[in-house]
Amino acid sequence: MMKFKPNQTRTYDGEGFKRRAACLCFKNEKEDEVLLVSSSRHPDQWIVPGGGMEPEEEPCGAAVREVYEEAGVKGKLGRLLGVFEHNQDRKHRTYVYILIVTETLEDWEDSVNIGRKRKWFKVDEAIRVLQSHKPVHAEYLRRLTNTCSPSCGPACSPTNGNTSVSPMTDNNAPHYVCSTQGSDLVNR
Numbered sequence: 001m002m003k004f005k006p007n008q009t010r011t012y013d014g015e016g017f018k019r020r021a022a023c024l025c026f027k028n029e030k031e032d033e034v035l036l037v038s039s040s041r042h043p044d045q046w047i048v049p050g051g052g053m054e055p056e057e058e059p060c061g062a063a064v065r066e067v068y069e070e071a072g073v074k075g076k077l078g079r080l081l082g083v084f085e086h087n088q089d090r091k092h093r094t095y096v097y098i099l100i101v102t103e104t105l106e107d108w109e110d111s112v113n114i115g116r117k118r119k120w121f122k123v124d125e126a127i128r129v130l131q132s133h134k135p136v137h138a139e140y141l142r143r144l145t146n147t148c149s150p151s152c153g154p155a156c157s158p159t160n161g162n163t164s165v166s167p168m169t170d171n172n173a174p175h176y177v178c179s180t181q182g183s184d185l186v187n188r
Contacts, residue, residue, distance in 0.1 A: 017093035021062035022050020059095035072108025
């Protein structure tokens with residue numbers, strides 16, 4: 001199913017969840033500093049870069065595209081952290097990947113078009129910043145300790161942005177599902 005909004009086609013899966021993808025962008029393999037971007041709706045609040053998947057787009061391709069548009073970074077796509085569902089206000093199913101930043105653009109699409117900002121945070125500080133207005137984003141960072149180490153292989157090859165191992169069937173990747181309250185996660 002698809003819905004149209006200006007400059008974007010929203011895609012939904014068979015269960016009515018909006019298909020989204022995001023990356024936790026880290027400065028290096030230590031995964032101790034994460035890049036957050038200012039919200040387009042609330043410029044004084046920080047969020048994890050991510051957004052809706054386009055028709056026929058694979059989750060890993062969408063994640064790489066979204067961080068390039070929203071945060072102005074390129075990097076090495078790593079493992080799938082998990083698939084997170086958010087049911088509280090809107091039904092979203094978000095594939096969250098790890099990305100190690102290798103290139104930072106001076107000017108990027110969202111900085112030029114909407115004045116979006118970006119900032120590096122220590123992981124514990126980012127969790128505190130996100131907890132009040134984006135608790136599901138804070139939960140992405142909390143799940144870091146429950147996944148494999150950075151030395152595990154990548155979840156998909158970023159060669160063309162549209163090739164991947166299907167995250168829904170990859171038994172090596174955790175699949176976290178957020179409860180309807182939007183805070184409790186269970187491992188499937």
